[in-house]
Amino acid sequence: MGGLAIAPSARTTARLAAMSRTGGERRRKVLIDEAIRLFGKEGYNGTSLDAVASAVGVRKQTLLYYFPTKDALLEACMSAAGERLAHALEDALSGKDATWDRAEAVIHSVFALAQQWPEFPAFVREAGRLGPDAFQRFAAALDPLRRRAIAFLDRAMDAGEIRRQDPALLLFTLYTAVVGSLTEASVLRAVVGADKSRASLRRREREVVAFVRSALVPGEDASRASR
Amino acid sequence: MGGLAIAPSARTTARLAAMSRTGGERRRKVLIDEAIRLFGKEGYNGTSLDAVASAVGVRKQTLLYYFPTKDALLEACMSAAGERLAHALEDALSGKDATWDRAEAVIHSVFALAQQWPEFPAFVREAGRLGPDAFQRFAAALDPLRRRAIAFLDRAMDAGEIRRQDPALLLFTLYTAVVGSLTEASVLRAVVGADKSRASLRRREREVVAFVRSALVPGEDASRASR
DNA sequence: GGACTTGTCTACCAAGCGGTAGAGAGTCAT
DNA sequence: ATGACTCTCTACCGCTTGGTAGACAAGTCC
Numbered sequence: 078m079g080g081l082a083i084a085p086s087a088r089t090t091a092r093l094a095a096m097s098r099t100g101g102e103r104r105r106k107v108l109i110d111e112a113i114r115l116f117g118k119e120g121y122n123g124t125s126l127d128a129v130a131s132a133v134g135v136r137k138q139t140l141l142y143y144f145p146t147k148d149a150l151l152e153a154c155m156s157a158a159g160e161r162l163a164h165a166l167e168d169a170l171s172g173k174d175a176t177w178d179r180a181e182a183v184i185h186s187v188f189a190l191a192q193q194w195p196e197f198p199a200f201v202r203e204a205g206r207l208g209p210d211a212f213q214r215f216a217a218a219l220d221p222l223r224r225r226a227i228a229f230l231d232r233a234m235d236a237g238e239i240r241r242q243d244p245a246l247l248l249f250t251l252y253t254a255v256v257g258s259l260t261e262a263s264v265l266r267a268v269v270g271a272d273k274s275r276a277s278l279r280r281r282e283r284e285v286v287a288f289v290r291s292a293l294v295p296g297e298d299a300s301r302a303s304r
Numbered sequence: 305m306g307g308l309a310i311a312p313s314a315r316t317t318a319r320l321a322a323m324s325r326t327g328g329e330r331r332r333k334v335l336i337d338e339a340i341r342l343f344g345k346e347g348y349n350g351t352s353l354d355a356v357a358s359a360v361g362v363r364k365q366t367l368l369y370y371f372p373t374k375d376a377l378l379e380a381c382m383s384a385a386g387e388r389l390a391h392a393l394e395d396a397l398s399g400k401d402a403t404w405d406r407a408e409a410v411i412h413s414v415f416a417l418a419q420q421w422p423e424f425p426a427f428v429r430e431a432g433r434l435g436p437d438a439f440q441r442f443a444a445a446l447d448p449l450r451r452r453a454i455a456f457l458d459r460a461m462d463a464g465e466i467r468r469q470d471p472a473l474l475l476f477t478l479y480t481a482v483v484g485s486l487t488e489a490s491v492l493r494a495v496v497g498a499d500k501s502r503a504s505l506r507r508r509e510r511e512v513v514a515f516v517r518s519a520l521v522p523g524e525d526a527s528r529a530s531r
Numbered sequence: 532g533g534a535c536t537t538g539t540c541t542a543c544c545a546a547g548c549g550g551t552a553g554a555g556a557g558t559c560a561t
Numbered sequence: 562a563t564g565a566c567t568c569t570c571t572a573c574c575g576c577t578t579g580g581t582a583g584a585c586a587a588g589t590c591c
Binding site for chain 2: 252254258287
Binding site: 101104136138143 | 537538539540541
């Protein structure tokens with residue numbers, strides 16, 4: 078996705094102020110949100126441009142004005158979702174230093190994001206299904222965080238706080254646990270019903286936390302000495 | 305797979321061979337296998353009847369002869385996948401009595417099935433995404449096993465072999481862990497490459513086994529809170 | 532006020548979709 | 562040999578899809 082700033086600078090602010098009722102950057106954002114929702118719910122191939130457009134009250138050609146192709150729309154969704162997740166994670170991590178605090182903060186913030194934005198996990202799953210080329214747009218926004226996480230885990234392993242293992246693969250395992258349990262929670266909601274889903278989600282979060290803990294604790298037998 | 309290789313020339317002879325060899329029940333099975341592969345890879349909406357048909361060397365209308373609608377084809381795939389998984393599980397369970405032996409056998413057979421039939425996990429994931437109505441066809445084939453598993457877990461809890469908990473929810477957790485790690489392994493393969501994927505799959509199996517063990521172990525340090 | 536930009540629209544199109552109609556070739560029982 | 566049955570095909574249809582072309586209104590700039 079292009080940056081928030083359009084080429085001309087001085088004129089743009091005035092124009093934006095005049096048009097901010099509907100048109101411009103705001104509409105772009107609304108379209109992306111709706112597209113993420115539908116891509117997650119119906120899948121990429123199962124979502125027509127018409128469906129996205131009419132869901133926000135415009136014609137298909139208005140959507141095509143902002144995103145020249147369906148693929149461009151998808152890329153914009155990938156970047157937007159990645160950035161939003163990245164922001165949530167950064168917020169959650171700020172001020173936390175202890176190893177386990179940070180791990181738990183990451184998990185909790187993802188679950189909280191999933192609770193206030195239920196379409197997000199389904200979209201991420203669909204993003205993963207669409208192949209590496211598309212997925213990379215999503216992952217790109219998270220890459221700085223990924224690097225920081227790997228370095229952080231490495232240091233924690235050196236300090237003996239967590240079990241020695243491949244940090245990248247550990248991250249992948251955590252990703253699997255969180256996304257997996259979230260997306261299957263969506264299935265659970267479809268089966269059980271919306272009322273019970275919130276409680277189940279919290280329950281799943283606790284399960285994931287327990288799982289991660291068991292993955293991090295150093296040495297099965299020497300675990301008692303960890304803290 | 306099967307040597308059916310219909311050449312553009314000699315159409316009549318090819319038809320002759322195809323009739324006696326693959327016609328009828330056999331062709332039906334081949335079509336279902338291919339449909340499962342494509343539904344898993346491209347998604348239900350992303351797979352055209354033409355793609356399935358021409359992938360097995362017949363015209364779309366031949367497919368529609370066996371399955372009158374696309375939905376009927378999907379249902380047949382659901383049932384077939386469910387039954388195949390059910391058979392694999394029954395085989396794995398036969399002759400095993402000890403609690404942990406049975407649990408491990410279930411996990412191992414699912415992973416083995418995923419290894420020799422890589423399209424299967426992706427299809428199951430897509431099946432879950434298509435909503436409860438479609439998913440039920442898949443689950444129906446597994447329902448007897450599910451019942452048996454719940455009864456078995458209940459007895460094991462009574463005997464104090466595993467931690468007391470809701471058996472249905474425990475089963476759901478196991479399902480999540482296995483399917484989640486399998487489908488994300490598909491993503492891993494797409495990213496890392498096919499050569500490393502087999503080793504990673506075995507690694508993931510070990511992780512899942514460890515996870516399940518921690519979920520089953522009664523009391524004590526099941527989810528060690530050592531903060 | 533005229534050139535230009537931005538945003539939204541109607542009208543349209545070629546391609547692909549799921550599905551129908553029905554013919555033809557081979558097989559089998561009578 | 563005939564008629565019923567099985568399997569595969571060609572031909573076609575109506576609908577939806579992603580995408581193009583261009584008119585038009587409102588605002589901005591000089």
